[in-house]
Amino acid sequence: MILRDAVRVLVANWDGSHTVPSRRLYPHQWSWDSAFTAIGNVHWSPRRARSELLALFGAQWDDGRVPHIVFNPRVPEGAYFPGPEFWQVRAPSGSATSGIVQPPVHALAAWKAHLVEPDPAFLRRIYPRLVAQQAFLRAARRSPEGLISIVHPWESGMDNSPAWDLPLKAVQAGQSGFVRRDLADVSADERPTDRDYERYVALARAYRDSGYRDPGAFQVEDPLFNAAYGAAESALAKIAEVCGLDPEPHEREAAAMTAAMVEHLYEDGLFHPRDRLTGCLIRSNSAAGLTPLMLPGLPREIVNALVGTALDRFALKDGVLPSFSPVAPEFDPARYWRGPSWINLTWLVWQGLKERRPDLAGPLVEGVVRAVAQSGFREYFDPFTLRGHGCRDFSWSAALVLDMVA
Numbered sequence: 001m002i003l004r005d006a007v008r009v010l011v012a013n014w015d016g017s018h019t020v021p022s023r024r025l026y027p028h029q030w031s032w033d034s035a036f037t038a039i040g041n042v043h044w045s046p047r048r049a050r051s052e053l054l055a056l057f058g059a060q061w062d063d064g065r066v067p068h069i070v071f072n073p074r075v076p077e078g079a080y081f082p083g084p085e086f087w088q089v090r091a092p093s094g095s096a097t098s099g100i101v102q103p104p105v106h107a108l109a110a111w112k113a114h115l116v117e118p119d120p121a122f123l124r125r126i127y128p129r130l131v132a133q134q135a136f137l138r139a140a141r142r143s144p145e146g147l148i149s150i151v152h153p154w155e156s157g158m159d160n161s162p163a164w165d166l167p168l169k170a171v172q173a174g175q176s177g178f179v180r181r182d183l184a185d186v187s188a189d190e191r192p193t194d195r196d197y198e199r200y201v202a203l204a205r206a207y208r209d210s211g212y213r214d215p216g217a218f219q220v221e222d223p224l225f226n227a228a229y230g231a232a233e234s235a236l237a238k239i240a241e242v243c244g245l246d247p248e249p250h251e252r253e254a255a256a257m258t259a260a261m262v263e264h265l266y267e268d269g270l271f272h273p274r275d276r277l278t279g280c281l282i283r284s285n286s287a288a289g290l291t292p293l294m295l296p297g298l299p300r301e302i303v304n305a306l307v308g309t310a311l312d313r314f315a316l317k318d319g320v321l322p323s324f325s326p327v328a329p330e331f332d333p334a335r336y337w338r339g340p341s342w343i344n345l346t347w348l349v350w351q352g353l354k355e356r357r358p359d360l361a362g363p364l365v366e367g368v369v370r371a372v373a374q375s376g377f378r379e380y381f382d383p384f385t386l387r388g389h390g391c392r393d394f395s396w397s398a399a400l401v402l403d404m405v406a
């Protein structure tokens, strides 16, 4: 029943070559959403999974960046803010896109698609594009210590995480002059505040006005983004092997990223973001700090410490992972990335626990199934009551359930 309903959501959100995250709230193609959606779609339509990724990479820029949104020209202007008229940029393919990126979980998605239905021709086609995506991040965003920065909270995929409160304080909000579209469908107390949006818009405008080059006033080394980068290198090593290429450079890069993260972002049983402009660790209680579990080469003692933190501060044994620790004062069970449980974050942590701690991975699958059985494929859930929040029929919620119960 749940599986049939999940496929129904994915069919309804399919747009011919890709999937929209939600028909009403997010009517275009989003970068990391497409990766998660492909991971689920491959279980019933491997062709759609491959098409999803190829459509996204079709809008890749010449510098290798994969934009976080590819706009659908058939969707009326003003359906989403900020739309193409704000970003004012086109990919070489001619598609209007945004100019920022999202966590690079796509190599992992391509590899997972190949595992379900082997397709070396697809891997050969997408491999150079995935390599260029990583090369952009190294060229444009890497610090001397080997860590990649994000330049906007939207790049983290966890827009209003309390982890960004401090670095955002340094951002001048500027005059507003924009109309939010997100509050038409979702209650204001489940979304970022107007104050957050003023800063998001000011940052995006400044980046746009620099020709999408100057990293600007918000530069943060996020554990989830860096873990995704490292896991992408591990996936690329496997993809390279299938393509008859040398996996070694990717293995080395994955190991270097893991080491840099352990050295610079790890403290007291959790990974933390670091503000690249001040050099200070942002000691936050975000579940993003658990996602380095997805790194295959993470040292055993760090894995054990993360598991301890997940149990103590995130109540992991109950099978529902909040996006922010409920013991922290900033926790809010309904407001977007400030506490609710999200299925993609749960999936990333589950990836890291499946082999190492099946006793903890199993309950995460049960928790996700309980949430959707009670509330449907909502965007996020109250981690205690499992009440659904945000939009309905959300694509990655459906897709990742398909993968977790497969």
Ligand code: 9WN
Binding pocket: 021, 026, 030, 031, 032, 033, 068, 154, 156, 157, 158, 159, 182
């Ligand atoms: C801004 C599409 C995206 C997700 C992000 C999520 C939300 C956008 C927004 O929706 O962000 O990119 O308008 O709030 O935070 O993770 O990719 O589902």
